Amino acid sequence: MKLSDDLKYTDQLLQLTKDFSNRFLSVADKLAPHKANHSLPTVTLPQAGMGGAATLEKFRQLYGDQLTAATGPRYWGFVTGGVTPAALMGDWITSALDLNGSSSGTVATCIEEDTIQQLRSLFDIPTEFLGAFVSGATMANFTGLAIGRQWLGNQLGVDIAADGMSALQHVKILSSVPHSSILKSMSMLGLGRNSLVRIPALPNRESVDLQALEAYLQEHPDQPFIYVANAGTVNTVDFDDIAAIAALKEKYNFWLHVDAAFGGFAACSEEHKHLLQGWEQADSITVDAHKWLNVPYDSAMVFNRHPKLQVSVFQNPGAAYLGDPLQEFHYNNYIPENSRRLRALPAWFSLQAYGREGYRYIVENNVNLARKLGALIASDARLKLLAPVRMCVACFTLDVPSETQADAVSGFLTALNNSGVVYMTKTQYQGQPAIRAALVNWRTTEKDIQLVWDTIQQLLTRK
Ligand SMILES: *Cc1c(COP(=O)(O)O)cnc(C)c1O
Numbered sequence: 001m002k003l004s005d006d007l008k009y010t011d012q013l014l015q016l017t018k019d020f021s022n023r024f025l026s027v028a029d030k031l032a033p034h035k036a037n038h039s040l041p042t043v044t045l046p047q048a049g050m051g052g053a054a055t056l057e058k059f060r061q062l063y064g065d066q067l068t069a070a071t072g073p074r075y076w077g078f079v080t081g082g083v084t085p086a087a088l089m090g091d092w093i094t095s096a097l098d099l100n101g102s103s104s105g106t107v108a109t110c111i112e113e114d115t116i117q118q119l120r121s122l123f124d125i126p127t128e129f130l131g132a133f134v135s136g137a138t139m140a141n142f143t144g145l146a147i148g149r150q151w152l153g154n155q156l157g158v159d160i161a162a163d164g165m166s167a168l169q170h171v172k173i174l175s176s177v178p179h180s181s182i183l184k185s186m187s188m189l190g191l192g193r194n195s196l197v198r199i200p201a202l203p204n205r206e207s208v209d210l211q212a213l214e215a216y217l218q219e220h221p222d223q224p225f226i227y228v229a230n231a232g233t234v235n236t237v238d239f240d241d242i243a244a245i246a247a248l249k250e251k252y253n254f255w256l257h258v259d260a261a262f263g264g265f266a267a268c269s270e271e272h273k274h275l276l277q278g279w280e281q282a283d284s285i286t287v288d289a290h291k292w293l294n295v296p297y298d299s300a301m302v303f304n305r306h307p308k309l310q311v312s313v314f315q316n317p318g319a320a321y322l323g324d325p326l327q328e329f330h331y332n333n334y335i336p337e338n339s340r341r342l343r344a345l346p347a348w349f350s351l352q353a354y355g356r357e358g359y360r361y362i363v364e365n366n367v368n369l370a371r372k373l374g375a376l377i378a379s380d381a382r383l384k385l386l387a388p389v390r391m392c393v394a395c396f397t398l399d400v401p402s403e404t405q406a407d408a409v410s411g412f413l414t415a416l417n418n419s420g421v422v423y424m425t426k427t428q429y430q431g432q433p434a435i436r437a438a439l440v441n442w443r444t445t446e447k448d449i450q451l452v453w454d455t456i457q458q459l460l461t462r463k
Helices: 002-008 010-026 051-066 085-097 107-123 137-155 180-188 210-219 242-248 263-268 307-314 344-378 402-418 446-462
Strands: 130-134 173-175 196-198 225-230 254-259 284-288 300-304 383-385 393-398 425-429 432-438
Touching: 002 010, 002 051, 010 051, 085 344, 107 130, 107 263, 107 300, 107 344, 130 137, 137 180, 137 225, 137 254, 137 284, 137 300, 137 307, 173 180, 180 196, 210 242, 225 242, 242 254, 263 284, 263 344, 344 383, 344 393, 344 446, 393 402, 393 425, 402 425, 402 432, 402 446
Parallel strands: 173 196, 173 225, 225 254, 254 284
Antiparallel strands: 130 300, 284 300, 383 393, 393 432, 425 432
């Protein structure tokens, strides 16, 4: 039986796994960050299995040449970071331990609470915020909006968790430039995507026009709202004026959710932390961990200051074996997931290994490199930088006539991504097809900027 053999040889299997991982990581700065895999083989379920060692060999043969360095220094797509060495250690140990991160009074819960406490300190979030790990910023946004929805119901005299959505037909969710996951969450929560009211942004910005927001609130005096503030938009890393919005809470009745998926890391840098001023007055906050914290997928945190509302949404009522949600603290009464891995541990390792200064370095290094890239783009007449580099994203396009721009940008981006040097993603900014380079990986250096710039130059000259 292969299973009992594998138990006997666990040590060797882990050694093989370590060697494989190490070999991969040692060439991650040379491997292509992205490949379009259109014709990979499919495998079928074997009758008798082959054991761990042969399976690793098969994996290597089938996929070895196809693996991409999304964890490497020049994966600049979306806004996802890599994995610090200590985060990898924590992640491996998480799987070895296989602890359920939900049950109270266990070492797992202590580690999660500890990690949340360190993160509150890193981000300067007050201790009255209860924090929990979820699988990504989408789930953190979902959780924040779910608690906000419960609050909206309370304002209207309805317990939505118990009685459902029927009384909430006409509620509106306000935001200026929300991430797509906000709309996805609204759909999943039965609020409906069409309940979003887009408040205009300031001219040439992705930051809400406060006068327009206040005008809307004034026109609807008796209605409660959820306002989703942006702390770091994906195209231009723009921030709403969160302090000014929080001040509006004194006059108007709304739930303030801050989507700071990667912008929350502004807190790590003296130069940028002012961008988050006022977020300590939010009701709920999203921060992603598989972005700028550089831990492996999938990991994010939701912070919320209304634990009673949170329990009324996420409790497991009547499941005696899960304990009384109001008497004992179990994470599974506060978030969408019940059973889950000890997702906090990779973050715990990385925070302990590199500390406040390590994260300041990662953030400031990425910002400096993004600025360098932005300056190079701005210096080339064939390219157009579409917004100042506010933190970690350079958003640009080709300076060509608008009739040909869509095709030109798409052809250029495909060629750039097929070069094997870098991976960037496309976007649309102020009506123009555009390209984003998002730098949030701890491994990226000036050499990478130069290498990518040389590649861009070759492609521009070749055309
Ligand atoms: C990435 C991102 C999300 C979604 O995060 P996932 O981790 O992919 O679920 C939400 N909001 C913002 C601002 C983001 O950048």
